[in-house]
Amino acid sequence: MHSSSPPSSPPASLNELMSRANALSGLSLGDLADAANIVTPQNFRTQKGWTGQLIELWLGASAGSKPEQDFPELGVELKTLPLSYTNLPLETTYVCYAPLTHNTGVTWQNSNVRNKLQKVLWLPVQGEREIPPAQRLIGSPILWQPSIEEETLLRTDWEELMDMISLGQVERIDATVGSVLQLRPKAANGSALTEAIGEDGQAIQTRPRGFYLRKNFTQGILQSAF
Template sequence: MRRTPTTPTELLARARQLAGLTLGDLAGTLNTPVPANLRRHKGWVGRLLEDALGADASTAQAPDFAELGIELKTLPVDTSGKPRESTFVTCVELAHPDDIRWETSHVRQKLARVLFIPVLSETGIDLGDRLVGQPLLWQPSPAEEALLRADWEGHMRTIRQGYAHAITARDGEVLQIRPKGARASSRVWGIGPSGELELIQPRAYYLRAGFTAGIIARSFALST
């Protein structure tokens, strides 16, 4: 892992140096083996770029570049630059929802400032041959934060009522919630319909692909 960058400018410059490399090129410089696929190696691309850029987060709740307050998010994109899937943000805080407000939430902390790095991930391209794209350092506009906050507050109302299990991927305009866990049997403590803590399936927040597509389109003047 490289030295942690000390300024956003240094981080962005370092990320730009990676643009045009393949994941295989990058893995080679870090002496990291490239898996055959991501089925058993979820998160490998993100961890590779974290190591290349010198991420310094010590906890899952902190942004990847904790001292800079910047989160790193890789975006698998097609040849037109459009994201192919939703983007994981952070796990849902289920155990004590009454204690959480938007201003202090993990979601807001993670999305306060994000370094998006597109990675060309068309079907048929081997993992090691996928190209790293030009980075984008993004901060939500007031309008974007209002959308995120409205979705988050809607989800939290349902969670506080003990019905986290009733939230589906269809809920939320830009911020959705989906089950999250290494196994379907995974369980964490959360509020149930009775108001008492019970073991429920863990869940996580994701940015919809349409939302990140709009960020990329506005930044790089792409056609949506």
């Protein structure tokens, strides 16, 4: 049982963040939830972001869902990574919403995707469906920064996707576009709509989109770390 309670302040340094993250390794989500007096859901069908929020609490993250990083003082984004029994990522990783209008002057350098992925603390968590959430164990943290090769792959995909958005082709973007980054509908429900640019430059209504890292990309991060 994890005896302490969640920290009351954000970590003051990268070292402090990593020692907090390392302290979670080997514990179950139920351990952490119990120690924080939080009820662990029976499944994650309705509470998709629950694991990330629980871990944010134990690491002292401050940003919440604001567009900055989870640890803005340290420039670090937190991502939980659900793994299979064979330690492969089970799903793509959400990065941020994709801006569908007003993209003049947005470049890779000042994009939200690059900002979010400059430095990421990955926390692997058991993710197989038949393991009850309370029993899922947390793995060893990985502090990652994209290599030149990784950044080039991300940038190439981002520029292709943003070009299509700007050219009014958002409805044509499917899961095949992008080798490491993909654009997918991102909304709490299918009826949420937002403005985008249509094929003839007119305003259209479409589902909000988000940028996601493909599993092959996060698998590469895991492999180079371990």
